[in-house]
Amino acid sequence: MDRNNKILGLQVLLVCACLFVHGGLAWANDPQSTMQATVENVMEILTEPALAGDDHWQERREMVSEEVAGRFDFAEMAKRALAQTWNERSSVEQEKFVTLFKEILKDTYVERLKTYSDGSYKVVFDKVLIRGDKAVVNSLVTQQGREISAAYKMYQKDNQWFVYDVVIEGVSLVSNYRSQFISVIQKEGYEELVHRLEEKIAESKSSANASKEIS
Amino acid sequence: MISFGTFCKRGLLAAVIVVMPLVSSLHAADGDLEALFDDEFTEKDAIVVYDPLEPVNRIFFVFNDRLYFWVLKPVGKVYTAVFADEALRGCVSAAFHNVLAPVRVVNNLLQGKFKQTGTELARFAINTVLGAGGLGDPAAESFGLDKADEDLGQTLGFYGVGEGIYICWPLLGPSTARDTVGMAGDYFLNPLQYIFAAEPGTNAGLTALKIENAATLHGKDYEGLVADAFDPYISLRDIYYQHRRSLVASAGSAGSQDMGTEPGSGAVAYQEQCPSQYSNATFRNLAGARKYKQCLEKTGAQASVNRTQKQGRAMYLVVLDEQSALGQQVAMVTERHGQK
Numbered sequence: 001m002d003r004n005n006k007i008l009g010l011q012v013l014l015v016c017a018c019l020f021v022h023g024g025l026a027w028a029n030d031p032q033s034t035m036q037a038t039v040e041n042v043m044e045i046l047t048e049p050a051l052a053g054d055d056h057w058q059e060r061r062e063m064v065s066e067e068v069a070g071r072f073d074f075a076e077m078a079k080r081a082l083a084q085t086w087n088e089r090s091s092v093e094q095e096k097f098v099t100l101f102k103e104i105l106k107d108t109y110v111e112r113l114k115t116y117s118d119g120s121y122k123v124v125f126d127k128v129l130i131r132g133d134k135a136v137v138n139s140l141v142t143q144q145g146r147e148i149s150a151a152y153k154m155y156q157k158d159n160q161w162f163v164y165d166v167v168i169e170g171v172s173l174v175s176n177y178r179s180q181f182i183s184v185i186q187k188e189g190y191e192e193l194v195h196r197l198e199e200k201i202a203e204s205k206s207s208a209n210a211s212k213e214i215s
Numbered sequence: 216m217i218s219f220g221t222f223c224k225r226g227l228l229a230a231v232i233v234v235m236p237l238v239s240s241l242h243a244a245d246g247d248l249e250a251l252f253d254d255e256f257t258e259k260d261a262i263v264v265y266d267p268l269e270p271v272n273r274i275f276f277v278f279n280d281r282l283y284f285w286v287l288k289p290v291g292k293v294y295t296a297v298f299a300d301e302a303l304r305g306c307v308s309a310a311f312h313n314v315l316a317p318v319r320v321v322n323n324l325l326q327g328k329f330k331q332t333g334t335e336l337a338r339f340a341i342n343t344v345l346g347a348g349g350l351g352d353p354a355a356e357s358f359g360l361d362k363a364d365e366d367l368g369q370t371l372g373f374y375g376v377g378e379g380i381y382i383c384w385p386l387l388g389p390s391t392a393r394d395t396v397g398m399a400g401d402y403f404l405n406p407l408q409y410i411f412a413a414e415p416g417t418n419a420g421l422t423a424l425k426i427e428n429a430a431t432l433h434g435k436d437y438e439g440l441v442a443d444a445f446d447p448y449i450s451l452r453d454i455y456y457q458h459r460r461s462l463v464a465s466a467g468s469a470g471s472q473d474m475g476t477e478p479g480s481g482a483v484a485y486q487e488q489c490p491s492q493y494s495n496a497t498f499r500n501l502a503g504a505r506k507y508k509q510c511l512e513k514t515g516a517q518a519s520v521n522r523t524q525k526q527g528r529a530m531y532l533v534v535l536d537e538q539s540a541l542g543q544q545v546a547m548v549t550e551r552h553g554q555k
Contacts, residue, residue, distance in 0.1 A: 101528075106444045112439060115435070125343060129251075129252055131252065134252070136251045136252055144301060144302055144305050146305070151252060153253050167251055169461070170457055170458050170460070170461025170462065170464075170465075171453075171454050171457040171461070172457060175262060175453065175457060176450055176453045176454060176457070176536050177445075179262065179264075179449050179450070179452070179453035180445045180446045180449045180453070181443060181445070181449055183446055183449045184445060184446060193445075196445050200445070
């Protein structure tokens with residue numbers, strides 16, 4: 001049983017990889033198709049019946065993380081989240097911050113995607129705006145009559161498009177982090193911010209382990 | 216002198232109008248992509264928020280948070296057990312949305328959006344008759360008539376009224392001085408308070424039902440927000456501002472569709488965030504123009520705001536003084552970009 005699942009999982013991965021490579025090659029210069037391919041791959045992993053259930057969440061999580069990490073420029077997001085205080089940090093501090101922030105984004109973003117597993121969500125890419133090496137790709141997520149707009153801010157690097165911010169219903173993810181980071185830095189200092197990031201990561205690690213033990 | 220009961224009732228009603236759209240982020244603003252476009256790839260500051268009442272606001276934030284986790288969520292468990300079908304709870308939410316049509320009709324009208332006013336009127340008629348009092352949304356499903364959500368806070372913003380200070384009301388949640396005035400005004404457009412004027416109990420019960428219903432539908436969003444945040448108070452405040460500003464900005468752009476798009480109207484989008492774009496820009500409201508001017512001045516540039524008329528409508532043109540200390544700034548910014 002377990003072996004069967006693994007084989008199926010591998011097949012899914014292969015299919016996704018093929019889709020991804022195909023998408024990448026065919027529409028390397030089109031941000032909308034690129035993003036659409038990523039989202040479709042993620043949805044496919046999430047709703048794959050062979051990987052359904054909490055038992056396989058860790059497995060799915062890894063696959064989704066990988067998919068997301070290939071399209072999202074977490075380092076750029078980290079930099080933008082620190083805004084003007086970024087330049088005040090040494091290169092060692094910057095590197096550490098990027099690593100921590102990457103971890104946080106991966107944890108929270110992928111964890112949020114878990115709710116999409118039930119297959120009741122539909123995503124439609126409705127609008128795109130491209131100007132030079134930057135683009136905004138808009139999608140509408142619908143579930144049971146509720147409609148939410150999710151926009152991806154993207155930029156082009158080496159002929160590929162990467163996400164540097166996600167804007168949901170007009171609320172930018174990076175801006176939201178920025179407001180909080182600046183507030184923490186102003187009130188308690190940069191060290192405290194790093195401390196809180198580490199705490200948060202430890203928290204989500206321990207809760208992930210806890211759910212593993214239960215299952 | 217109004218009684219405490221009346222005060223609570225009004226408060227709860229106002230919550231329906233202000234908090235719920237936020238917690239639920241129910242109604243998509245027409246995602247005006249122009250508003251999201253970064254012309255410059257620089258790191259911006261945190262959004263500008265005026266929050267002198269922060270210590271008091273934080274206390275009320277904690278109060279509301281407890282209210283959700285200690286009251287609304289446990290009650291929601293019972294409620295969800297009775298109304299297990301999420302689609303059913305969606306119907307309840309749609310019915311409440313439907314009955315508040317006068318708020319949207321009047322505010323669309325006030326902003327001169329006649330097409331959207333008609334749409335909302337038609338939606339109300341279709342959904343009330345065919346959708347059994349608004350339980351469904353046949354107007355959108357079969358007639359392609361999408362919601363045109365407007366409230367008085369947005370209307371005031373549309374006419375350039377600034378947000379004022381941030382206020383986190385107990386029960387009502389995040390608001391600003393402007394949106395508080397708005398929700399007080401919208402309160403009088405809520406038909407429920409006239410229909411059940413003689414039955415305050417029914418009215419309060421309906422309001423409680425609406426809040427509880429919304430809490431069961433959208434509580435997960437709030438919990439996720441709190442779980443992910445480093446400072447939930449700041450996070451919620453930021454979300455409130457960003458969301459409201461995007462609604463007001465899209466209000467400006469929806470209007471521009473009626474007027475025909477003219478060059479420079481994209482600048483409306485930049486009104487709230489300081490654009491790192493050193494050029495003249497046209498704004499639909501004075502507050503936006505002033506903010507843009509302030510931003511320019513922070514970078515050492517000099518600018519002035521001029522009022523003009525375009526197709527019978529007041530426009531505000533921010534004109535940059537080329538002679539000011541701008542030259543250096545531009546050189547610096549270009550240099551920084553060159554390195555990228």
